[in-house]
Amino acid sequence: MTSRTHTVANQSPPLADHDVFTTDAALREGVAHYVSEEGAARLAAELSELGREAGSAEAQELARQANESPPVLRTHDRYGNRVDEVGFHPAWHRLLGRAVEWGLTGGRGEPGGLLRRAAGFHVWSQVDAGPGCPVSMTHAAVPLLRAEPSLAEVWQPLLTSRQYDPRPAAAPEKRGALAGMGMTEKQGGSDLAAGTTRARPAEGAASGMYALTGHKWFCSAPMSDVFLVLARAEGGPTCFLLPRVLPDGSRNVFRLQRLKDKLGNRANASAEVEFDETLAWRVGEEGRGIATILEMVAATRVDCVTGSAALMRRAVALAIHHATHREAFGGPLADKPLMRAVLADLAVESEAATALALRLAAACDGAAAGRSHDRYLLRLAVPAAKFWVSGRCTALVAEAMECLGGNGYVEESGMPRLLREAPLNSMWEGPGNLQALDVLRALRTEPNVLHAFLTEVGQAAGADHRLDAAIKEVLTELSDLQGMEARARRLAERIALVLQGSLLVRHAPPAVADAFCATRLGRDRGLAFGTLPAGLDPAAVVARATPVP
Template sequence: PALRTDPVLAAEWEPKLTSYVYEEGLRPAREKAGVLFGMGMTEKQGGTDVRSNTTRAESLAGDGEYLLTGHKWFCSAPMSDGFLVLAQAPGGLTCFLVPRVLPDGTRNVFAIQRLKDKLGNKSNASSEVEFDGTWARRVGEEGRGVRTIIEMVAATRLDCVVGSAALMRQAVAQAVHHATYRSAFGGLLIDKPLMRNVLADLALESEAATVLAMRLASAYDTDTEEERAFLRIAVPAAKYWVTKRCTPVVGEALECLGGNGYVEESGMPRLLREAPLNSIWEGSGNVQALDVLRALQREPQALDAFLREVGKARGADHRLDAAIKNLLTELADLEGIEARARRLVERMALVLQGSLLVRWAPPEVSDAFCASRLGGDWGTAFGTLPHSLDLASVVTRARPVAD
């Protein structure tokens, strides 16, 4: 999306970025059938506050060509062929494309100081890099760097939602599979009422995350004015909630395997290390909550689109109807809203998930979700669903199916 602000750059790079061919090695992009992109926006002194960036961009005689000087504290995927970065040009903060290899085949100045020693996500390197007369091409207008790159950020936030939903699904599938074949105390774990409650609870969280991720992806592909307005609130709300739920889901799923889940060979520790990452990438929880508030205050059409979406399920479940009514009451008073922004965004995400499940999931799934997440008949840990629900059907639906 960012590259499309410059048709020349888009024509040059987009076909290779969307290629299904992977070519390793550093060569001029024109010689490769497929390329990878990273980005470098954050700096030591600012982090998410990219407007405080100090990396400088000096304009050259060539149209749109610059030399960059400065440091990037987090530069993703340093093996990539190109990077979108932000730097201070004479006209203000601006977006630039930094190729790893220059058109004449020589290496661009891209000094990797170190790779980050991260908690997880180790196979996907993050780096600290230094620019020192690094050649770059401007993307968009000077002084409009944030506006240029924001659509890419929105797409990456959607990717974080999809990634967290996928992590949850993998963890829940492992837990259900283990319980299906593990015998203890005279029977299979999956047939034990308490374990079934835990698995059903995890399955609800996973399915709610998945259906929300798919709804956002559909809106992104449709790309109408109505859907863009919906995404303006739905993406940061989903990014906030789904990525936050990933870590407790994976932790509980790991526990379903007992001590085996804590052993590296099970694969669960890797999932647990990976689980917090999407909540941090592309703006942590507070950033997402504040982004929703900005949309509420500045873009009334976004709230209208969101309410129309959740309203499609009105009348189908009394607990959902009550949750929508309570949400409208909260939205009616935005004075001093920042301190309760997380609470509000959480409710918005849950109501949206409930609306989608009521419309698209089997009745046993939507009933259990609305009873627990919206109706309040739920504890503070997984495995505390009302015992009267059809939990066996929820677990059966979550069971992995062999190819």
């Protein structure tokens, strides 16, 4: 007979086998704002299919396996030949392969394609953020190759392919390809101009090829087929496309020194790599490498915002699900006024992040279609959004974990993996200070960005007095741009918050918009999550964010 002490009671059921897209009102409705009614229905059907996969117990188990069996570096084969390969658990290949098959490495060249891709990225990142790194870099690499038509002809069809092909092989033998990146060096970090990797025209090699010698401190996704790297040529820092396997089928010199032992993102590999007369093709002009590769960085920064929004949504969904099914002090935990206030505050932060991420994606579509407003808006909004949304992610996930109490601190809850993952997007593609300084740089050098920002947020003018006041505060801050550097983080924060407030006032339910404006733009709030002022409707906010009724 089973002992009574072994009876399991008052534990929330697993949050599994639900549709991650359809049950996320902020994402579902946000996507619909930017497409036609017919297009919204078609896109919702596609995203719902992916959402059911992402919310399945099987997908979550794959993520667990991939993170508990991290990549393994294999420098030599059994005979002593240098191979420099990274081995992955089969679960990783299934997760990354599904991302490629769904089209998360593409999205360009079709109306609304970047919005579709961003929504899919949001959905699939809730399974695990690891595959997002190679997916993002592959997606971002394509526009750079257009500067070199001969390279684009070979690599663009492979990088946008929906066939996942992890084999190390020459381009003609591949069904699809992935791209990585190698910019930072140990002596320079974010100061890309300080790099010491050298490039010289290769003797006897194909036209346009250079020989690179140097060391990269961070090489993202080192199992990829090609890499965009920076090296110093005679004309200055230059961008290069470096293949793992050369056109003749031989291995390029790509010496993996070690894999990084990271806090999170453990299913994905990051490495130190050494070049020794390594062959690569020049992309763009000599001396223009930093400007060239920053075009790629802008796209990956948008993914940092989207990926952080996805982590926030997953954490909030887990917290609300737990509190809905957990009984405490005579009733459901979610019905307790203080817990409801915390959950509502977290839900507002999550919805604001999602709204801003989708607006960036829609602006990317608009910029690709030639709309100057979207192009100028992106120049300011991308660094501001990355600074704020990716920075808020860690605090939100930590608070959401606390909603589960001790259960949240246990690995099986999934919360620890989210917490380890949360800080990454703040540091990838430039930490917070770099983003804040980029906001300043945009305002100082491109006057049209301020007009685009004011036009964007002005669409909600008069709808909420707290938003109107916040817009005026930003303009006051901008009165002294030259002496602003020490206050750059404050400015980036305010710009991001005003953008979020404008989007929620225009598109979100009144309960959400009111809560956001009161707590993020108004004066009546505390510094901790859950310190909501009186007069709001937290129950309506929590109900909207509940993943499973």
